[in-house]
Amino acid sequence: MAAEGYATLRAYNSGNTVHTLMVFDGWGDTVRYLNFDFDSWTDISGTTFNG
Numbered sequence: 001m002a003a004e005g006y007a008t009l010r011a012y013n014s015g016n017t018v019h020t021l022m023v024f025d026g027w028g029d030t031v032r033y034l035n036f037d038f039d040s041w042t043d044i045s046g047t048t049f050n051g
Contacts, residue, residue, distance in 0.1 A: 003046060004031055 005022040020033040 002026075007033060009033070 002024050003021050004024055007020045007022055008017055009020060010017045017037075018035055019037040020035050022031045023034050024031055
C-alpha cells in the first residue's frame with residue numbers, strides 16, 4: 001500500500017476532525033482515506049523516494 005499524502009477531514013455540521021493518510025491499494029482506481037486518528041497509533045514516520 002503506497003501512501004500519497006496526509007489529510008485532515010472536518011465535518012461542516014459538527015466541526016469534528018479526523019486525521020487520515022491518503023493511500024493507494026492497487027485494487028481500485030482512486031485514493032482511499034485511511035483513518036489513523038487513534039491514541040495508540042502515533043508513529044507516522046516513513047520512507048520517501050525521489051527521482
